[in-house]
Amino acid sequence: MNAVVEEHHDHDHKPTGMGRWLFSTNHKDIGTMYLWFSFSMFFIGGALALLIRAELFQPGMQIVEPEFFNQLTTLHGLIMVFGVIMPAFVGLANWQIPMMIGAPDMALPRMNNWSFWLLPGAFGLLIASLIMSIMGMGSAPNFGWTFYAPLSTTYGPDSTDFFIFSVHLMGISSVMGAINVIATIMNLRAPGMTYMKMPIFVWTWFITAYLLIAVMPVLAGVVTMMLTDRNFGTSFFNAAGGGDPVMFQHIFWFFGHPEVYIMILPAFGIISSIVPTFSRKPLFGYSSMVYATASIAFLSFIVWAHHMFTTGMPVAGELFFMYATMLIAIPTGVKVFNWMSTMWRGSLTFETPMLFAIAFIFLFTMGGFTGLMLCIAPADFQYHDTYFVVAHFHYVLVTGAAFSIMAAVYFWLPKWTGNMYDEKLGKLHFWLTCISANVLFFPMHFVGLAGMPRRIPDYALQFAEFNQIASVGAFVFGFSQLIFLYLVIKCVKGGEKATSEVWEGAKGLEFDLPSPAPFHSYTTPPEVK
Amino acid sequence: MTVQNSNNQLNDNPKIIGKLLVLVVIMFGFGFALVPLYDVFCDVTGLNGKTGDKVSFKTAPVVDESRIIKVTFLANLNESMPWQFKPQQSFIEVHPGKPTTINYIAKNTSSKSIIGQAVPSVSPGLAAAYFQKTECFCFTQQKLKAGEEKLMPVTFIVDNKLPEGMSEIALSYTFFTSKQNQDLSEAVTEHLSTNKSLTLSLNQDHKL
Numbered sequence: 009m010n011a012v013v014e015e016h017h018d019h020d021h022k023p024t025g026m027g028r029w030l031f032s033t034n035h036k037d038i039g040t041m042y043l044w045f046s047f048s049m050f051f052i053g054g055a056l057a058l059l060i061r062a063e064l065f066q067p068g069m070q071i072v073e074p075e076f077f078n079q080l081t082t083l084h085g086l087i088m089v090f091g092v093i094m095p096a097f098v099g100l101a102n103w104q105i106p107m108m109i110g111a112p113d114m115a116l117p118r119m120n121n122w123s124f125w126l127l128p129g130a131f132g133l134l135i136a137s138l139i140m141s142i143m144g145m146g147s148a149p150n151f152g153w154t155f156y157a158p159l160s161t162t163y164g165p166d167s168t169d170f171f172i173f174s175v176h177l178m179g180i181s182s183v184m185g186a187i188n189v190i191a192t193i194m195n196l197r198a199p200g201m202t203y204m205k206m207p208i209f210v211w212t213w214f215i216t217a218y219l220l221i222a223v224m225p226v227l228a229g230v231v232t233m234m235l236t237d238r239n240f241g242t243s244f245f246n247a248a249g250g251g252d253p254v255m256f257q258h259i260f261w262f263f264g265h266p267e268v269y270i271m272i273l274p275a276f277g278i279i280s281s282i283v284p285t286f287s288r289k290p291l292f293g294y295s296s297m298v299y300a301t302a303s304i305a306f307l308s309f310i311v312w313a314h315h316m317f318t319t320g321m322p323v324a325g326e327l328f329f330m331y332a333t334m335l336i337a338i339p340t341g342v343k344v345f346n347w348m349s350t351m352w353r354g355s356l357t358f359e360t361p362m363l364f365a366i367a368f369i370f371l372f373t374m375g376g377f378t379g380l381m382l383c384i385a386p387a388d389f390q391y392h393d394t395y396f397v398v399a400h401f402h403y404v405l406v407t408g409a410a411f412s413i414m415a416a417v418y419f420w421l422p423k424w425t426g427n428m429y430d431e432k433l434g435k436l437h438f439w440l441t442c443i444s445a446n447v448l449f450f451p452m453h454f455v456g457l458a459g460m461p462r463r464i465p466d467y468a469l470q471f472a473e474f475n476q477i478a479s480v481g482a483f484v485f486g487f488s489q490l491i492f493l494y495l496v497i498k499c500v501k502g503g504e505k506a507t508s509e510v511w512e513g514a515k516g517l518e519f520d521l522p523s524p525a526p527f528h529s530y531t532t533p534p535e536v537k
Numbered sequence: 538m539t540v541q542n543s544n545n546q547l548n549d550n551p552k553i554i555g556k557l558l559v560l561v562v563i564m565f566g567f568g569f570a571l572v573p574l575y576d577v578f579c580d581v582t583g584l585n586g587k588t589g590d591k592v593s594f595k596t597a598p599v600v601d602e603s604r605i606i607k608v609t610f611l612a613n614l615n616e617s618m619p620w621q622f623k624p625q626q627s628f629i630e631v632h633p634g635k636p637t638t639i640n641y642i643a644k645n646t647s648s649k650s651i652i653g654q655a656v657p658s659v660s661p662g663l664a665a666a667y668f669q670k671t672e673c674f675c676f677t678q679q680k681l682k683a684g685e686e687k688l689m690p691v692t693f694i695v696d697n698k699l700p701e702g703m704s705e706i707a708l709s710y711t712f713f714t715s716k717q718n719q720d721l722s723e724a725v726t727e728h729l730s731t732n733k734s735l736t737l738s739l740n741q742d743h744k745l
Contacts, residue, residue, distance in 0.1 A: 115550055187557045195549050225561050229568025244572060247656065248615050248713040255575045259568060322584055322663065 022527055030125075033117035034527060035102045036424070038124050042099025043417070045127055047493070049091035050410075052135070054486050056084040061448075061482035064475050067467050076141070077465035078150035083138050085153030086171075089271065090178050091131050093405065096413045097274040098123075098185045101213045103424060105189060107518035107525060108207045110198030110534045115191035123184035130177035137167035152463060154264070157245035157256040161237045168238065172231045179228040186220035189213055198517070200536035204298070207516055208291060211298050212277030215305045219266045219273070222309075227263040230256065254319050261312035269308040271405065273301055275372075275412035276343055279365050282419050283347050285514050286362035287354025293346040300339035300346075307336050317388045326385040333383035337376065344373055359511070360434035364415035367442050368408060375403030378453070393463075396456025402449045407442075414441070414492065421499055422506035426524030429499040433491060440488035447481030588657050591676055592669040592694070600634040601697040604704075608695070611709035612641060618714050619647035620681065625688075633697035636671060641689040641710065645681035652680045652715040655689075660707045667696035668706060678715050 022028060032038055060080050063071050072080065102120065106113055114120050134149075141148040147165035149155070160168055193214050197206070206214075233244040233256075243249020245256045276297075284291045291297065313321060313329045321329075347369050356362070378400040382391055391397060422428050451474035456462075460471045467475065506523040517534060518525070578584070608631060610624035621644040631637045645651055655675040659665040670676075674689035681687060695706065 116554070183561055187554055187561075190557060191550050191553045194553055221557055221560055222564050225565035226568040226571075229565050233569075233572075247711070248617075250656075252575065255572065258575065259571050262568075262571065320662065322582075325584075 033121055035106050035114045038120050039099045039102030041124055042095045046092050046096035049087050053084050053087035056080050058486050061479040063465055065479040067469055067472050074465045079148040081463050082149045082152055093271045093409050100416050101189055105210055106529045108210050110517050110530045111196035112528045112531050114188050115195050116188045119184050120188050123181045126177045126181040130174045133170045133174040137170045157253050161234050161245050172235045175231045179224045182220050182224045186217035189217040198533040198536050208280040208297055209277035212273045212301050215301050216270050216273045219270050219305055223263045223266040230259045257316050261315045265312040266308040271409050275409050278412045278416040279368055282361050282365040282415055283350050285511050286357050287351045288513050289354045292349035296342055300342040303339045314383050317385045318392045330383055330385045360438050361415045361419035363438045364411050368411045371407035375408055394456040395452040395460045395462055398462050399449050399452035407445050422510045423523050423525055425500050427499050427503035428506050429495055433495045437491045444481045444484035448478050448485050451478045584662055588659050588665050588668055592671055598634040600632050602632050604633050605630050606695050607705045609707040613711040615713045618712050620645050622712050633695045633699055636694050638690055638692040643689055644686040648683045650682045652678050653712045654678050654715045655710045655712050658709045664703055664706045667699040669694045
């Protein structure tokens with residue numbers, strides 16, 4: 009055994025070896041594990057996406073069987089949503105919230121450990137189903153990430169039960185993470201930090217945590233109904249037994265729509281932290297940002313059926329969900345204009361985090377606009393289940409949520425590691441990522457409007473050119489992320505030392521701490537005026 | 538001051554966790570509560586094309602001879618149902634308010650007795666509230682012995698309050714195997730082997 013002799017300033021007692029990670033109750037170590045977990049899932053989910061794009065490079069069947077193609081789209085969606093975006097945001101919350109509110113750690117450190125370690129189990133189950141499929145032992149889940157019944161109940165492959173338990177575990181993990189965030193924010197704020205003085209990232213996560221607590225149990229409920237339908241003879245979604253498949257969609261989207269805001273509200277918080285720093289101005293309209301976030305969260309509960317316009321809803325229902333959905337553009341617009349006003353006449357500099365933040369504002373807004381097109385019920389009948397929808401949600405999730413995560417990593421990495429990252433490589437990564445993402449996703453708008461359906465391994469000849477362009481973009485995008493991986497490893501290993509402020513004029517309690525931040529953040533709470 | 542602050546507040550943790558856990562349980566229950574709520578909502582609003590239960594009239598409704606409504610009859614079988622099932626006529630033209638009886642014919646082509654349950658559905662969905670059945674084989678479960686053929690009557694009245702714009706209604710029945718069947722699995726297996734010829738004969742019937 010190594011003698012535990014380390015340099016101690018304060019009481020930085022770090023356990024060593026595997027135990028440090030397995031039994032960790034430290035918010036920074038757990039945050040790091042969440043981020044690395046998310047990063048590794050990003051490469052797995054990305055590899056599946058590249059297989060999809062390789063298959064779609066040319067019309068006709070090229071590389072994979074249609075049955076396997078369906079499994080690829082399903083697993084890609086599930087991994088990216090539940091394995092990449094959500095854990096990355098939880099990782100950022102773990103790292104940043106205690107530092108930002110002047111707390112020593114999260115409020116519930118042991119639960120924190122448990123909520124992380126459920127994830128490898130959950131994704132182990134899910135990925136095991138894919139491995140079994142590759143080994144010829146039956147299909148992996150093949151019904152799309154939305155797992156509509158009866159496709160996933162009556163017609164689901166045996167591995168659907170793996171999927172169900174995997175979702176249960178993810179749900180428990182998310183709910184525990186959310187409880188932890190709320191308890192931390194309510195109980196551990198530094199004296200003087202009133203709710204309306206909290207950093208905006210903390211505010212967005214506070215609201216996101218409530219969304220998680222409200223809808224993850226509904227997801228758990230719907231997969232439980234699937235489980236009993238499949239194995240215990242109930243008929244929630246089986247018309248033969250008096251159930252209703254359309255009801256599945258209602259319950260699923262009652263979870264699913266707030267879920268998409270779970271994946272974007274923390275992103276708003278990140279962008280609202282980065283833009284003021286590199287504009288050297290305080291955030292414009294702080295309180296309107298808070299209220300806008302809260303109203304988006306509220307509205308997210310009453311718009312779910314805009315995913316279901318083509319199920320034969322009455323006109324009154326379509327109109328209600330159409331107008332309610334349009335309303336969301338108002339608070340979202342408030343945010344976008346606030347970011348622009350923050351930059352207005354600021355002393356802007358364009359380091360990598362700021363580049364990603366500006367790209368986010370521009371490209372996320374484009375994704376928002378296509379969302380407005382989709383919410384118009386009569387138009388949606390044409391767009392429904394086409395590549396236009398795929399383009400829309402990749403603009404908000406990749407150039408939106410994923411870009412914000414990359415921006416956050418560049419922004420706070422020097423604080424985490426104590427070393428500046430390689431700015432040249434960072435810029436290279438940004439430009440390759442930003443351009444290739446647009447080459448990848450922009451043509452999907454065109455093929456979608458022209459009628460190419462989503463989740464199909466083969467397509468009509470006239471879509472070939474746009475699909476080829478998209479596939480080229482996909483491979484550039486995918487391999488560009490290796491630069492990101494290299495850059496992060498390089499920064500962890502060493503580099504130019506970062507100051508405690510890291511960025512000129514950066515505001516916030518986390519920038520009062522030295523870089524790298526000490527193992528326990530604020531052992532004595534700072535006074536906030 | 539500072540130390541006292543964080544220590545005092547740490548004691549609030551169990552309270553917050555408790556409240557949030559209650560919220561989690563409530564939301565889990567809410568997911569299941571959506572199931573009956575969904576049915577109630579469809580009942581109240583008349584969405585989903587679900588027709589109501591048996592209707593009886595104390596006095597004969599007024600017949601509106603100025604309007605003619607075309608009622609089309611459709612028959613479906615759930616995939617695991619080894620029966621033949623079709624309406625005797627594919628449509629009928631009726632006046633609103635006039636009671637009308639038509640027949641479906643069902644035949645059990647398997648070698649076991651099977652209990653079936655027909656589930657009606659009316660299209661357009663909003664017409665369902667104006668389509669009233671006074672007698673229907675769908676009100677009870679139907680049992681057919683092996684090879685048995687049976688007439689299945691339905692008596693209905695199209696409400697004369699049917700909105701002006703509607704002149705055609707489609708009534709569709711889907712026959713499901715009832716959960717009360719016990720030896721069904723064998724029957725189904727047998728049925729599946731003869732499935733092709735069955736579908737063929739059904740198709741020919743439709744052409745006639």
